Amino acid sequence: MTQHLLEVEGLKTEFKRGGGSVTAVAGVDFHIRKGEVLGLVGESGCGKSVTSLSIMRLLKDTPGKITGGSVRFEGTDLTKLSEKDMRRARGNDLAMIFQEPMTSLNPVLRIGLQLTEPIMLHLGYGRKKAREHAIHMLKLVGIPRAEEVIDEYPHQLSGGMRQRVMIAMAMSCNPKLLIADEPTTALDVTIQAQILDLMKRLKEEQEMGMLLITHDLGVVAEMCDRVVVMYAGRVVEEAPVQELFSNPKHPYTKGLIQSVPKLRQKVRRLESIKGNVPDLSQMPPGCKFAARCPFAMEKCVASEPELIPLAGASERKSRCWLTQDEAVEGGDRA
Amino acid sequence: MGRYALQRLLGVIPLLFVVSVLVFLFIHLIPGDPARLIAGKDATLDEIQGIQRQLGLDQPLWRQYIDYMGNTLRGDLGNSIRSGLPVTDLLGSSIMPTVWLTLLSMAWALIIGLLIGMVSAVYHNRWPDYVGTLVSISGMSIPGFWLGLVLIQVFSVELGWVPTGGVDTWRSYIMPSLTLGAGIMSMIARYSRSSMLETMREDYVRTARAKGLREYLVVGRHALRNSLIQVVTVAGLQFGFLLGGSVMVETVFSIPGIGRLLVDSILYRDYTVIQALLLIFAAQFILINLLVDLLYGVLNPKIRYS
Numbered sequence: 001m002t003q004h005l006l007e008v009e010g011l012k013t014e015f016k017r018g019g020g021s022v023t024a025v026a027g028v029d030f031h032i033r034k035g036e037v038l039g040l041v042g043e044s045g046c047g048k049s050v051t052s053l054s055i056m057r058l059l060k061d062t063p064g065k066i067t068g069g070s071v072r073f074e075g076t077d078l079t080k081l082s083e084k085d086m087r088r089a090r091g092n093d094l095a096m097i098f099q100e101p102m103t104s105l106n107p108v109l110r111i112g113l114q115l116t117e118p119i120m121l122h123l124g125y126g127r128k129k130a131r132e133h134a135i136h137m138l139k140l141v142g143i144p145r146a147e148e149v150i151d152e153y154p155h156q157l158s159g160g161m162r163q164r165v166m167i168a169m170a171m172s173c174n175p176k177l178l179i180a181d182e183p184t185t186a187l188d189v190t191i192q193a194q195i196l197d198l199m200k201r202l203k204e205e206q207e208m209g210m211l212l213i214t215h216d217l218g219v220v221a222e223m224c225d226r227v228v229v230m231y232a233g234r235v236v237e238e239a240p241v242q243e244l245f246s247n248p249k250h251p252y253t254k255g256l257i258q259s260v261p262k263l264r265q266k267v268r269r270l271e272s273i274k275g276n277v278p279d280l281s282q283m284p285p286g287c288k289f290a291a292r293c294p295f296a297m298e299k300c301v302a303s304e305p306e307l308i309p310l311a312g313a314s315e316r317k318s319r320c321w322l323t324q325d326e327a328v329e330g331g332d333r334a
Numbered sequence: 335m336g337r338y339a340l341q342r343l344l345g346v347i348p349l350l351f352v353v354s355v356l357v358f359l360f361i362h363l364i365p366g367d368p369a370r371l372i373a374g375k376d377a378t379l380d381e382i383q384g385i386q387r388q389l390g391l392d393q394p395l396w397r398q399y400i401d402y403m404g405n406t407l408r409g410d411l412g413n414s415i416r417s418g419l420p421v422t423d424l425l426g427s428s429i430m431p432t433v434w435l436t437l438l439s440m441a442w443a444l445i446i447g448l449l450i451g452m453v454s455a456v457y458h459n460r461w462p463d464y465v466g467t468l469v470s471i472s473g474m475s476i477p478g479f480w481l482g483l484v485l486i487q488v489f490s491v492e493l494g495w496v497p498t499g500g501v502d503t504w505r506s507y508i509m510p511s512l513t514l515g516a517g518i519m520s521m522i523a524r525y526s527r528s529s530m531l532e533t534m535r536e537d538y539v540r541t542a543r544a545k546g547l548r549e550y551l552v553v554g555r556h557a558l559r560n561s562l563i564q565v566v567t568v569a570g571l572q573f574g575f576l577l578g579g580s581v582m583v584e585t586v587f588s589i590p591g592i593g594r595l596l597v598d599s600i601l602y603r604d605y606t607v608i609q610a611l612l613l614i615f616a617a618q619f620i621l622i623n624l625l626v627d628l629l630y631g632v633l634n635p636k637i638r639y640s
Contacts, residue, residue, distance in 0.1 A: 056544060058540055058543055058544060060543065061534050061535060061539070061540075087546045087547070087548065088546060089546070090543070090544055090545065090546035091544060091545035091546035091547075092546060095544070096544045098537060098540070098541065098544075100537050103536065103537040103538065104537045104538055104540075104541045105538055105541065106538040106541070106542070106556050106560070107538070107560070107634070107635070107636060108559045108560055108563075108633060108634060108635060109555070109556070109559075114541075117542075117545055117547060117551075118545040118546060118547075121545070121546060121547065122546065153635040153636070153639070155635070155636045155639075156639070166541070169541075169545070
């Protein structure tokens with residue numbers, strides 16, 4: 001098997017809460033190839049963000065901790081790196097942009113300082129060269145009057161501009177993998193489209209892999225090559241983007257797709273998935289989606305299905321008793 | 335920043351005016367007649383009225399205020415009723431010990447308080463945090479006069495390292511400033527700990543970590559300045575109250591500062607000195623607030639630019 005850019009295997013992250021601990025990410029597997037965009041989809045609280053923070057090992061100052069599994073980046077297990085080696089990877093080979101552009105930049109420091117920090121650190125540039133590179137990056141992400149903006153403070157920029165600055169910052173050291181956690185959720189719709197276009201363009205120019213975390217299926221359709229659907233800290237379905245929309249296998253994915261309003265279809269009521277995500281501390285023993293699933297059987301409540309590769313289609317996996325018969329014979333579950 | 339600073343400076347002028355009127359009224363509303371006090375017990379009504387005329391006390395209040403402020407601006411605060419010496423001379427000899435005492439107290443309280451706060455926040459809920467909490471809670475709960483007396487007993491009487499009082503050498507200032515600063519240090523430690531903890535949870539701190547910055551840069555460059563904005567407020571307020579606190583410390587360590595001067599003047603109803611001291615306390619409070627406002631501007635670009 002060829003080595004992928006990123007291979008996440010059995011990743012498990014637990015949070016201390018009260019006396020005990022709850023499992024926010026319960027054994028997640030996926031991989032990303034070079035130059036590929038993988039969408040990570042699911043409702044709020046399904047563990048998407050925790051997964052991304054676990055990959056970057058940014059759980060410090062949260063009660064969270066990685067308790068199992070591996071995150072191999074170009075063959076190296078990030079979970080086993082020393083803090084020093086991990087710092088060398090962060091902002092360099094692995095970069096991240098966050099959901100809230102309004103609060104993700106430091107309000108008391110100039111854009112220039114915040115931008116040149118990773119450049120000087122990872123590329124070893126001097127102050128002057130780093131500044132030139134930072135201005136180049138600002139122009140690259142489409143910021144007008146970059147030479148002036150670099151000396152301004154975050155509060156002088158709009159949300160869209162700040163997210164561009166965040167992207168410039170993340171891209172400044174030519175990362176091999178960009179993790180974008182809901183990068184457009186906090187922005188106006190018109191700005192969203194601009195930011196997505198920008199990310200797409202940069203990704204193609206730099207040949208980098210991307211993990212795009214979102215709950216917006218429109219963004220997924222627009223940006224992604226493949227999609228991983230998460231529910232209650234688990235992967236429930238994995239599919240190439242077209243197949244996911246044309247032929248979703250898992251009932252949860254079906255529900256998600258149905259709850260997107262469609263323009264050409266006249267419907268009285270918008271479909272929604274009934275019920276709520278189960279509380280992390282009170283997980284049912286069987287399939288975590290069973291309580292909300294319209295197709296739930298006795299078996300679903302009793303025991304949890306495995307995430308199994310499906311026959312026929314390329315790279316499809318599903319975690320559902322209904323799709324078990326479609327499984328690859330003696331399937332290799334990697 | 336220039337415009338912001340100018341605005342703040344100009345804002346101080348009306349404030350000083352209002353405060354001076356209030357101080358003036360306070361003194362004149364206090365029962366008791368300075369003229370009677372100067373004249374002595376056996377003075378006749380004529381003698382008293384003569385002194386009243388001499389001091390201008392027979393004039394209407396607004397007239398007296400204008401005369402007083404006019405003299406004050408010319409550097410003449412009148413003469414002490416008790417000793418007859420010019421008030422400016424009395425202040426001149428007693429203000430420096432107090433200034434040194436408060437500055438030294440504030441300096442060590444700020445440095446140590448911030449350090450304890452930062453260490454406590456970085457090692458949140460681990461042993462350095464517990465030690466820091468213990469130190470700061472003790473500092474807050476121990477009464478200053480008691481701490482002062484214990485320090486004198488141990489370091490002056492038993493060990494003989496430092497003098498028990500006075501201001502003859504710089505060593506005389508060590509114990510008084512320790513005593514005066516202990517409470518403020520603890521306040522600053524508590525505040526900087528909590529505001530640092532709050533700041534460490536901010537998104538931009540996570541961004542700084544995501545860049546691969548070393549932890550000391552994440553804390554020192556990205557978190558510290560933002561949490562200082564809150565600490566400055568508390569430190570400024572405490573600094574303002576320091577002079578009040580120094581009354582007690584100056585008494586315990588027999589320092590001839592303005593705290594002592596105030597107590598003595600109140601005991602002798604030395605109105606002119608009390609009035610001058612109240613003006614100084616008020617002006618000092620206003621100036622510290624001005625300083626805090628200017629520091630806000632330095633720390634927070636949002637204030638500077640709007």
